[in-house]
Amino acid sequence: MNPKILPFSCLVVLLILFARYQVSTSAESRNLVEDTCRKAYEEPDICVAFLRTDSRSLKATSVKELAYIILDICIANATDTCNYFQRLRDAISDRRAKKAVELCVADYGFAVKYDFPRAKKKLNSNSYAEAKKLAHNGAGRAVNCSRHLTPFLSSNSPLMLQNSILQYLGLIAEGIIKLLQGKHV
Ligand SMILES: *[C@@H]1O[C@H](CO)[C@@H](O)[C@H](O)[C@H]1NC(C)=O
Ligand SMILES: *[C@@H]1O[C@H](CO)[C@@H](O)[C@H](O)[C@H]1NC(C)=O
16 A cells, blocks of 8 residues: 555545534434433423524533423523513502412422522432422422412413413423433433
8 A cells, every 4th residue: 555645545534534423413412302302201392392492402412411401491481481470460450360470470489499490400419309309390380370370361371371381391301300310421
């Protein structure tokens, strides 16, 4: 073999390998989101759609990263909803309705300040059983809020749908964290 050709052919091989690697990483992240959602939640399409709203999910290389991402989405969504409930509470005058909305502010406050951030902390220490329980509790806050609002709103009102979104998000987070249990990742 001509020794002068060797470095060049090596370079070509390296370039080809590099290009293949680049293609496979983005495809792998896409597959990671889809595979994870298929295993984590009974309606994988909803799970995929939520995760894709955060561009970090396109580069994620582990289920654990996806767990952090979905918890961040939970916190952001619950924070917005909580702020909305606070404005609503201040704007309405009916005493009983005001009280119901006040309970929702408290429910969402716990989800935002306690359940989801603590779930992230538990992920840090690989305490998956506790992280899973906290995510489940976060979803439960939305269920409880819906219960408070039921006397005042129909089930397909936008606020009730907003509650369902947080419930889905919390249950998806729970499902993803469950996949981590018993694994060292
Ligand atoms: C929560 O997330 C859903 C789905 O991404 C979005 O449609 C909705 O507007 C969000 N709500 C808030 C209050 O952030
Ligand atoms: C929801 O409400 C029920 C009944 O009041 C209560 O036992 C439960 O702890 C609440 N769940 C959450 C997550 O706040």
